[in-house]
Amino acid sequence: MTNRRPRPARTLVRRAGLVAAVAAALTAFGTAGAHAAPNPDIKTPDANSSVDLLGQLTQLPIIRDLLPKPGTGNGRTGCDRVIQIGDSTSVGVDDAARVPTPGDRLTAQYQRVGARTVTLDALGGRSIVERVNGEPNAADATAAHLAKGERGCWVIAMGVNDAANIAVGSRVNADQRIDRIMTQLRGQPVLWPTVSTTPAASNKAYNAAAMRGFNDALRRATSRYPNLAVYDWAAHANANLFSDGIHYTAAGTAQRNARFADALATAYPNPSPTTPRMNWIA
Helix, strand or coil: CCCCCCCCHHHHHHHHHHHHHHHHHHHHHHHHHHCCCCCCCCCCCCCCCCCCHHHHHCCCHHHHCCCCCCCCCCCCECCCEEEEEECHHHCCCCCCCCCCCHHHCHHHHHHHCCCCEEEEEECCCCCCCCCCCCCCCHHHHHHHHHHCCCCCEEEEECCHHHHHHHHCCCCCCHHHHHHHHHCCCCCCCEEEECCCCCCCCCCCCCCHHHHHHHHHHHHHHCCCCCCEEEECHHHCCCHHHECCCCCECHHHHHHHHHHHHHHHHHHCECCCCCCCCCCEEC
């Protein structure tokens, strides 16, 4: 008869704590839906909606505290190639003029978590629909990369200008804008960070309500696209990271680069990614 090595007490305690936490969260989730006043952060499913239970549970603090946190730098992604499509908030994020420390730049951060090839396609003023001075919008840029046969993990750092354009009267809503990107990327891993500004933005179309509206649409999109993970960058974008309420300081850009990379590793860890490990990353 072989002697089985006893499992370390710390492992047993950790697992027991996790099970207890999940059980408590499930109880809280069910109780809140049945008896308590609605929590605005927890959406109760109805007969006409599709809700990812895991995604909803990750909004509960008791579960969120157990999940990997972007910014820790410990994760590794299965994404060999990363293509980031962005607007002016992504312009220069790989350049010495904007990010003085080489290790803080976008390519270095994606390589830190395991990517080998990084492509950055960013233009000032870019949105998903509108074109500025005839330059390609984000939907055009995505199509162009696909036409060249490029495949990989996509980071769609878009939405700030879209939210503002919607706020001033665009007839193309946030859901339709997101669809213009995601329908092109079916079957490929996508990470889409939420968007944020501050009251310091001189153009009041870039207001908090407009950004929340776009971020709400991103949450809805996770039920339509199983290859989509949303990282809630807006939850971490403190006012002191911004230079003008819309764009970021050098320190803010460095933090954003690092958090995007860690979110990619959290959503699409080793081995090779197919669908995200979770569709909402807090």
